[in-house]
Amino acid sequence: MKNHPEQQSSSGRQNRKEELKKQFYKTKEQSRAEYEEQVEVVSVPSAYGKLFRNISLIILAGVLVVLGIFMGRELVLDRQSRENVAALQAFVAETSEEGEMTTAEIPEQPRSQSAAITGSQQAAPDDTEQSAAQDHPQPETETATETSTDTSAQPLPPERMEKYWQLYQRNNDFCGWLSIPETVVDYPVMHRTGDNDFYLSHNFDGEPDVNGLLVLDKRCSADGNEDHLLIHGHNMKSGFMFGGLKNYKDPAYCAAHPTIRYDSLFNTREYEIFAVFLSSTNLADPQDFHYYDYIQIDSEESFDAYVSSVRQQSLYPMDVSVEYGDDLLTLSTCDYTKDNGRLVIVARSR
16 A cells, blocks of 8 residues: 655654654764863863962062062161151250360370271171272272271371260261251261261261161261362162252252251351252273272362362352362262263352
């Protein structure tokens, strides 16, 4: 018996439907297998990536902790340095109220801080020593091997400034006080025979200090009784020590703060700024003015040569007359706009 054509057509459609259904599930299974295979392949590098990310986060956290400890330590040391200087400033201010000059017996053997400090305290950090040595290079004929002095062989005159005398008794390397009115510059100045570096990294009591103190050049006389004084100090980012001198690049600031005062143990001098310039300690560079070679100005010719060079180097002109016979004061600090750069301020006595 033959099937009716409509029954054959219905049966064919049913078979076709079954084939399509089987093909669909087969394709679905293949897709699932391919997906799982891809996931398995990708999961391996993803695991490594997660591990690498975790390790990176741990390292970053460690770096931040170390940086925080370092910065915290620097802040503590800076605060201690400022407190030490503030104590000296308070002592001088209090003693000033009791009288400027006095006549008294000089101790036969005053204590020498230079001779008293030994061992590890005498060794400044390498980078500090290098920076300080570059700040005042010396002629080849000059030696700087002497690092201590016995001030008992250099008795002080009977007349002295009482407010500084007690500081001198505490440390014989103390030689004066530098201040610029209406600025933060108000600091003791130290002088150590044959050594410009020590007090750039130590405090008044010879302890390591991040800011150091101001230093009268070793070629100058500690009593300050000379025609030209050169004083060094660090350019601290905080503005401490000579960090504020960079403001003198602005002529308006200089016009508002033209006066520098330097007190030695025996007298007070006021100076008026007449030049601000940039230089460096690159001895091989003929373009840089070697201002640090003019410590002893013993003739009118050398005086005029120094003043002329200083005026030519100045960042801006200043209407301040300078004549032979005027005492000169030069302040020197680092300037970071050039290699081994220096910012220099020169003033003459009023």
